[in-house]
Amino acid sequence: MVVGQRSWSTQTVAGSDVVPGILLLRYRRHSGGEEQATKATKATAGATSGTSAAVKRRRQLERGQMTRPASMAFEMSNKNKELMNDIFTNCKLKNGFGPSVQATAAATSPTKRPLSPDHPNPALPITETPSPAMNRMGWALRTLLVADNSSCLKDRKVSGKLIRKCAPGTELVDWLVNLSPIVHTRAQAAGMWQALLEEGVLAHVNKEQPFKDKCFLYRFRLDEEGGTAAAGVPQADDLGAANEHIREALSALFQRGPDATLRMILRKPSHERTSEELELVFEELVHIAALSHLSTSIKRELSSIFVFEAHAQAGTILFNQGDEGRSWYILLKGSVDVVIHGKGTVATLKTGDDFGKLALINDAPRAATIVLKENNCHLLRVDKEHFNRILRDVEANTLRLQEHGKDVLVLERVAKQRGQHSAFKYTVMSGTPAKMLEHLLETRLGQSVGGLDPFLDDFLLTHIVFMPVVQLVDELANYFHCDAHEDAQTAEDREYIINFKKRVIQFMQKWVMAVRHAAFEEPSVCDFIEDLAAEVEADPDLNEETSIVHNVLTQMARYQEDRNQNAGQKWKLPPNGQPICLFSGNATPSKTVIRPDDDIIFRVYCADHTYCTLRFPMHTTAELIKACAADKLQLNRGPEDLVLVEVKSNGERSVFKDNDVSIPTGLSLNGRLFVSVKDHLDALTQLQEQECPTEGVDIDLEILSTKELAYHITLFEWDLFWAVHEYELLYHTFGRHHFGKITANLDVFLRRFNEVQYWIVTELVSTPSLSKRVGLVRKFIKLAAYCKEYQNLNAFFAVVMGLSNMAVSRLQQTWEKIPSKFRKIFQEFEALIDPSRNHRAYRVFVGKLQPPLIPFMPLLLKDMTFAHEGNKTSLDGLVNFEKMHMMAQTMRTIRFCRSRSLGLEPPSPKSEGEVRTYISSFRVIDNQRVLTAMSQKVEPTRKL
Numbered sequence: 001m002v003v004g005q006r007s008w009s010t011q012t013v014a015g016s017d018v019v020p021g022i023l024l025l026r027y028r029r030h031s032g033g034e035e036q037a038t039k040a041t042k043a044t045a046g047a048t049s050g051t052s053a054a055v056k057r058r059r060q061l062e063r064g065q066m067t068r069p070a071s072m073a074f075e076m077s078n079k080n081k082e083l084m085n086d087i088f089t090n091c092k093l094k095n096g097f098g099p100s101v102q103a104t105a106a107a108t109s110p111t112k113r114p115l116s117p118d119h120p121n122p123a124l125p126i127t128e129t130p131s132p133a134m135n136r137m138g139w140a141l142r143t144l145l146v147a148d149n150s151s152c153l154k155d156r157k158v159s160g161k162l163i164r165k166c167a168p169g170t171e172l173v174d175w176l177v178n179l180s181p182i183v184h185t186r187a188q189a190a191g192m193w194q195a196l197l198e199e200g201v202l203a204h205v206n207k208e209q210p211f212k213d214k215c216f217l218y219r220f221r222l223d224e225e226g227g228t229a230a231a232g233v234p235q236a237d238d239l240g241a242a243n244e245h246i247r248e249a250l251s252a253l254f255q256r257g258p259d260a261t262l263r264m265i266l267r268k269p270s271h272e273r274t275s276e277e278l279e280l281v282f283e284e285l286v287h288i289a290a291l292s293h294l295s296t297s298i299k300r301e302l303s304s305i306f307v308f309e310a311h312a313q314a315g316t317i318l319f320n321q322g323d324e325g326r327s328w329y330i331l332l333k334g335s336v337d338v339v340i341h342g343k344g345t346v347a348t349l350k351t352g353d354d355f356g357k358l359a360l361i362n363d364a365p366r367a368a369t370i371v372l373k374e375n376n377c378h379l380l381r382v383d384k385e386h387f388n389r390i391l392r393d394v395e396a397n398t399l400r401l402q403e404h405g406k407d408v409l410v411l412e413r414v415a416k417q418r419g420q421h422s423a424f425k426y427t428v429m430s431g432t433p434a435k436m437l438e439h440l441l442e443t444r445l446g447q448s449v450g451g452l453d454p455f456l457d458d459f460l461l462t463h464i465v466f467m468p469v470v471q472l473v474d475e476l477a478n479y480f481h482c483d484a485h486e487d488a489q490t491a492e493d494r495e496y497i498i499n500f501k502k503r504v505i506q507f508m509q510k511w512v513m514a515v516r517h518a519a520f521e522e523p524s525v526c527d528f529i530e531d532l533a534a535e536v537e538a539d540p541d542l543n544e545e546t547s548i549v550h551n552v553l554t555q556m557a558r559y560q561e562d563r564n565q566n567a568g569q570k571w572k573l574p575p576n577g578q579p580i581c582l583f584s585g586n587a588t589p590s591k592t593v594i595r596p597d598d599d600i601i602f603r604v605y606c607a608d609h610t611y612c613t614l615r616f617p618m619h620t621t622a623e624l625i626k627a628c629a630a631d632k633l634q635l636n637r638g639p640e641d642l643v644l645v646e647v648k649s650n651g652e653r654s655v656f657k658d659n660d661v662s663i664p665t666g667l668s669l670n671g672r673l674f675v676s677v678k679d680h681l682d683a684l685t686q687l688q689e690q691e692c693p694t695e696g697v698d699i700d701l702e703i704l705s706t707k708e709l710a711y712h713i714t715l716f717e718w719d720l721f722w723a724v725h726e727y728e729l730l731y732h733t734f735g736r737h738h739f740g741k742i743t744a745n746l747d748v749f750l751r752r753f754n755e756v757q758y759w760i761v762t763e764l765v766s767t768p769s770l771s772k773r774v775g776l777v778r779k780f781i782k783l784a785a786y787c788k789e790y791q792n793l794n795a796f797f798a799v800v801m802g803l804s805n806m807a808v809s810r811l812q813q814t815w816e817k818i819p820s821k822f823r824k825i826f827q828e829f830e831a832l833i834d835p836s837r838n839h840r841a842y843r844v845f846v847g848k849l850q851p852p853l854i855p856f857m858p859l860l861l862k863d864m865t866f867a868h869e870g871n872k873t874s875l876d877g878l879v880n881f882e883k884m885h886m887m888a889q890t891m892r893t894i895r896f897c898r899s900r901s902l903g904l905e906p907p908s909p910k911s912e913g914e915v916r917t918y919i920s921s922f923r924v925i926d927n928q929r930v931l932t933a934m935s936q937k938v939e940p941t942r943k944l
C-alpha cells in the first residue's frame, strides 16, 4: 500500500493487516511508537503487494473481467417495491418489445463504457464472485431451463457468431412468471434476473446491458466461453435437487429484485435515468439519515447525480489522507475505518454515515484515509462539481469528527468572505487541542494563498489558553520528526513526509508573524527553532525552506540581542503618583517595552503608614512581595496571616491573590501598596498625600499650543500602546495570576487613560478664575478635536470623559459662557462616547478609520471580559474555540491599529520642549469626592 497516493484509483491492502500498513507514518509523540514503527515497516512489503493487487483488480474491472456476487443491504421500502412494478409495466408499454434485430444489434456492438468508479457500468457485476446462495440459485434456474423442452435457452447466431445457450430477456421473464406463483409481475421477474446479473451469475452476451425485459440476449455464466459445466442435459438427480432448491430459495431472490433494480438505476449515467426511475431513487433517499437535513428539491436533484459504488474487498483504500477531495460519500452497506497518520484507526463509520465533505467544503486535502472494513461495501457518491453546485451551500450546519467514540472536532458552516466562489465553509467551533493542531497542519497550511488563515491566526493568538507553549513545541517537534522511525520509505511516503515538514516550518513562520517576539520568550521554542534550522540545512529536500528558517532565525537573534541590550532595565513607581518611569530618569518611555525580568522599585506601606522600598522583577508574585515587605517592616506574622492590598485614594481596598504578578504596575493612579494583617484590613486608611494632586509640572496651560499638546500626547501614547502585546489582553482578562505573565505594559497604558481623564478634571476644578476655566474648557474641547483628528481615540475618550465628569459638568457658570459652536461640538463628542447599544456610535466611527490609530482600550478590555465571562473555555471536554475566536478578534484589533507606523505631520513648534515635559506627567487628583468638593468650591451650587 502506498500512503499519500495521489490518484483516484482505489487501492487494497493485502490481507487483513490493514492498519499496520496505514501506520507506515508514525509520529514519535504517540506512545508505543517504536514497537508500532517496527510493525509498520514489516507491513510495507504486504502493502506494496496490496497495491499491485489493487491495480490488477482495477484493470480487470476496466476490462469487465470481474464476476460474481455478494449480499446487499440497501433494502427498498415496500412502497417502492410497488412503484417498481409500475415502472416496469410502464416501461414495457412505452417501449414495447422490439424485433429480434434489436437484440442482434445490441449483442454484437462493442462495449461502450468501461467500468470505472467514475462510470460504474450497470451491465457488470458488483461483486468479484457470486455469493454461494446466488451461485446455487443460478445453477438451479439454469438446470430447470435446460431441462425444459420448450426452453428459451438456445444456441443462437448473432452476426455470424454462435452464442451458446442464450435467451432474450423477455423470454426469461415469461419463463420465471410461469415458474412460480409468487412472481406476479414481469417487473418482479426482471428485478430477480437483475439480482442474478449484478452478482455475475447471469450476463448480457456483450456485457452491455443490465437486465431488461426486452429482446437483449442473456446467458448464464456457466455457459460463457470457457464455462465447464455447460455441456450435457441435466440428470434426474440434478433436476430434483434444482426443483427442491427453487421451492426453498426463490422467495429470497424475489426479495432481492427491487434493490438490485435500484442499484442498477444508480449505476446508469444521469441522462439515462427515466423520470420514473428518478422518482424511485428519490423515494429511497428520504430514508437516508445523512440527507435528512436537505430539502425535497435538493434530494430530487441528488436523485439524478448520485452514483452507486460497490467495493468487493475489505482493505480497499477509498482515498488517502492528504489527497485532493473529489467526492462525498454515504455508506449504504458495510463499514469503513477512518485512519490518520500516526494514530491509526480513529473511528469506524457504519451504514448511513457519510464522510468526505470536509475537504470539498474547505478546499483542503483529505483529513484522513478511508479504508473499507468489510467485503462488499456499497456507497453512494456525489462528485465535487455536483457537490459544489447542489450541496456546498446547503450542507448541514454542524459537522462532528469523532475519534474512539468521542467528539474531537466540531465544525460549523459559516459564511465566507464575499468574492469567493462559494458562500460557505466549515470553521472550527470546538475541539481537543491536539486535534485542532492536527487539523491546522493537515488542512490549513501548505495551500494558503495570501494572508493568514483566520483559524490559524485565532489559534496562534489564543493557544496559550488551552495549549501551553511547551506543549505546542513538543507536538510540533513530533510532527516534524514523523519519519524518525521509518526505515523504508517509498517515493510517495517521502513526498508526504517532506510536505508535512514544510507545513511545520510554515507554521513556525506564521507563529512568529502572528505573535512576534512573544514566540521566543520560552527557551524551548528557541531550541526547537535552532534544531529545525539545522535539520533544514542538512536536508536537500527542504532547500526551498531555508530562507523561511533563516528569516525566523534572524528575528530570533534580533530579539535576543535586544533582550541582552536592555537586560536588567530598572523601572520606578514614584511614591507621589507620577507615572511609572525608567529609573534612569528618562521620563519618556520611547518604545521601551517592560519585560518580565525588568526590576521595579516601589514602596510598600503598613497600617501605621511607615513604608519600605523594594526592588523586584516585574514577574514577582504578591506572595513574595508580601513576605519581603513584612520582613522589612518587622510585622512578625506568618505569611498566612498577612495580605498584600492596594488602598485607593478614596480608601477602597483591593486584596491581591498570592500568585498575582505585575503588582506595582497594577495600582491605580494614586493607589498605594500595603501589607496588612488579614484581620486588620478594615483599619487601613489611605495616606493623606493620596488625596492631593500628584506631582506634575506646574505650567500655565494657556500658553501651550493645543495642537502641539494633542500631537505630543499622541506620540507619547503611541509609544505606550506600541509596547502592549496582544497577549497582555488575555493575561489581563483571565486575571493576574492565571498565566503568571506580566501585564505591565497594558497597566501603564491604562493608567495613562485615567491620568488624562483626571488631569482634565483636576485642572478645571483647581482653576478659581471663571474666565480661565472657560478658556480651559474651550482648550480641552479643541484638544479632544485634535486627538480625534490624530486618531488617538484613547486620549479623545479620556478628554471627553474628563469634561463629562460630574465635577466638571456641574460647573454651570462655566458652561454658560462656552460659545454655542463649542457646545455643539462637545455634544457631538459626547454622542460619540455614548456607551448605549454597546458603544455603537464609537464602533461605527472607528470601523471606518484606517490605521494607524490608538483605540479606546477600556472598550477592548470590556469586549475581552464579555467574551470570557459569557462563554465557557471548555465545552464537554473540548476547547470552546468560538470563545477563542471572539477573543482573537479583539486582539487582532490591536494588531490592525498598529499595522502602519505613526507618521503625523508635526504642528509648527512653539514650545515643544515644555509641552513634551508637561504631557509626560500630569498633576492629577483621582479621588472623586475631593474633586467634587473642589468643584463646589470654585462654583458653589446656586441657591434657588
Ligand SMILES: Nc1ncnc2c1ncn2[C@@H]1O[C@@H]2COP(=O)(O)O[C@H]2[C@H]1O
Pocket (backbone or CB within 6 Å): 325, 338, 346, 347, 354, 355, 356, 357, 358, 359, 360, 365, 366, 367, 368, 369, 401, 402, 403, 408
Ligand atoms: N476523526 C476524524 N478526523 C478526520 N476526518 C474524519 C474523522 N472522522 C471522520 N472523518 C471523515 O473522514 C473524511 C476524510 O476526508 P475529508 O477530510 O474530506 O472528510 C473527513 C471526514 O468526513
